[in-house]
Amino acid sequence: MTVTWRTLLAETQRAVGGQQVGRWIVEAASGCPSDELTTLLDVEVGERASARLDAMMERLAAGEPLQYVLGSWGFRHLDLAVDPRVLIPRPETELVVDAALDVLARRPARRAERRDGEHLMIADLGTGSGAIGLALASELPLDGVTVWITDVSADALDVAGANLAGIGRRARNVRVGLGSWYDALEPDLRFDVIVSNPPYVADGDPDVEAVVRDHEPEEALFGGPDGLEHIRTIVSGAAEHLRCGGSLVMEIGATHGRAVAGLLDRAGLVDIDIRPDLSGHDRIAIARSFAGG
Numbered sequence: 001m002t003v004t005w006r007t008l009l010a011e012t013q014r015a016v017g018g019q020q021v022g023r024w025i026v027e028a029a030s031g032c033p034s035d036e037l038t039t040l041l042d043v044e045v046g047e048r049a050s051a052r053l054d055a056m057m058e059r060l061a062a063g064e065p066l067q068y069v070l071g072s073w074g075f076r077h078l079d080l081a082v083d084p085r086v087l088i089p090r091p092e093t094e095l096v097v098d099a100a101l102d103v104l105a106r107r108p109a110r111r112a113e114r115r116d117g118e119h120l121m122i123a124d125l126g127t128g129s130g131a132i133g134l135a136l137a138s139e140l141p142l143d144g145v146t147v148w149i150t151d152v153s154a155d156a157l158d159v160a161g162a163n164l165a166g167i168g169r170r171a172r173n174v175r176v177g178l179g180s181w182y183d184a185l186e187p188d189l190r191f192d193v194i195v196s197n198p199p200y201v202a203d204g205d206p207d208v209e210a211v212v213r214d215h216e217p218e219e220a221l222f223g224g225p226d227g228l229e230h231i232r233t234i235v236s237g238a239a240e241h242l243r244c245g246g247s248l249v250m251e252i253g254a255t256h257g258r259a260v261a262g263l264l265d266r267a268g269l270v271d272i273d274i275r276p277d278l279s280g281h282d283r284i285a286i287a288r289s290f291a292g293g
């Protein structure tokens with residue numbers, strides 16, 4: 001029996017109980033961008049596309065997150081490839097990018113920059129899909145910017161590398177480093193902004209949703225008994241890797257605001273600012289390497 005894309009779209013939307021989600025799934029199965037699917041609606045669905053759709057529906061029925069099944073997910077204006085090797089980029093992490101851009105916009109130019117022109121140095125530690133670092137690279141100017149994206153997971157960097165190829169000309173501003181936190185960077189580099197969304201969920205936290213625990217990479221989520229293990233490492237190395245007046249911008253857990261503010265203070269960082277996410281939970285920690293500006 002022949003089936004058109006229109007029929008398949010309606011069936012899928014009914015099966016998943018959502019117009020938009022059904023459309024995303026059918027678009028992904030068709031391999032066509034959204035505007036092209038509209039032109040296909042009265043065309044017969046080929047066997048391969050139909051098999052692709054069946055496989056996607058099976059994965060969804062087995063409880064796999066929609067984002068992995070689709071194989072890509074939006075983050076700010078980027079469409080990032082995602083698969084089970086990387087954390088699915090979260091909406092609250094888009095605010096981390098805003099915070100980093102904000103810090104860069106407000107930072108006073110250094111004396112050498114006023115003379116020679118500025119060259120911004122940015123590091124996204126634990127980049128996963130590349131979300132934060134690639135968004136920054138693609139939203140900052142083409143000239144005078146270097147963004148390091150790093151991860152301890154070579155698998156994650158494979159995904160980030162694929163996404164890097166998708167950001168166009170600004171890809172030339174991006175360097176990729178494999179290794180644990182600061183070890184992934186070339187020695188002696190200093191940064192205007194170090195940004196990170198490290199794993200910060202406490203081991204065994206009962207509030208982690210089953211779909212997250214069962215499908216997203218463990219090493220992207222868990223940060224030791226209190227969730228702060230990686231944050232401690234990042235905070236303690238920050239002053240040594242920031243330029244004078246440079247800032248550390250981190251995503252943190254909703255219950256970690258006070259503890260992280262204390263860590264930042266004890267590390268000698270200043271202008272400590274803990275900001276909430278859209279639900280009003282502590283989510284972003286910002287601090288500068290010294291008070292002088």
Ligand code: SAM
Pocket residue numbers: 086087088089090093125126127128129130131132150151152153156179180181196197198199200219220221230
């Ligand atoms: N930055 C991405 C985002 O915001 O969507 C991914 C964040 S995920 C919460 C944390 C990332 O840190 C994972 O990609 C994980 O592989 C990486 N990671 C875990 N331990 C690390 C370490 N010791 N050094 C560097 N990266 C690490």
Ligand code: GLN
Pocket residue numbers: 090197198199200201208212220221222251
């Ligand atoms: N926000 C993620 C969650 O939903 C955790 C991300 C992280 O550990 N950085 O569990």
